[in-house]
Amino acid sequence: MSRIKYLFFFFFFLCAFSIVVSAQEELDLSYYFPNEVFDASITSPKEGIGFTPGEWHVSHDRLVSYMYKLAEESPRVSLIPYAKSHEGRQLLALVISSEDNQKNLETLKQQHLDFASGKIKSLSDRIPTVLYQGYSVHGNESSGANAAVLYAYY
Secondary structure, eight states, X not given: OOHXXXXXXXXXXXXXXXXXXXXXXXXXXXXXXXXXXXXXXXXXXXXXXXSOTTSSOOOXXXXXXXXXXXXXXXXXXXXXXXXXXXXXXXXXXXEEOOHHHHHTHHHHHHHHHHHHTTSSSOOXXXXXXXXXXXXXXXXXXXXXXXXXXXXXXX
């Protein structure tokens, strides 16, 4: 290859790299949550994992660390370790609900189990709906880890 071709590829690489870097520097939470105001006492994703989700892949250790941080800081969040992966990584259920529901998780769980088993025929209006959302159930799914951080913070 001639020097001109090398110079062209080098210039192209520098341009592409500078576009990627400048795009990452501009990314903040307003991209995901325009016009949202968050509780300043809760650690933001950028503070918790070291970058805004979407800039880089969120590794499992950073994801778990951030979820523990949210559970420490918010009375609306609790964390339930339930298993370990084949590689020994901790698997967690993050429960997000009102403070009152957090205080009564075992009772609410039993009420839902009683309904599911047919012991009770209907759930009263006082029993909250449970929504399970699984993020990154396979280790190579990067979008789920990024989405989980944003969803939990929101």
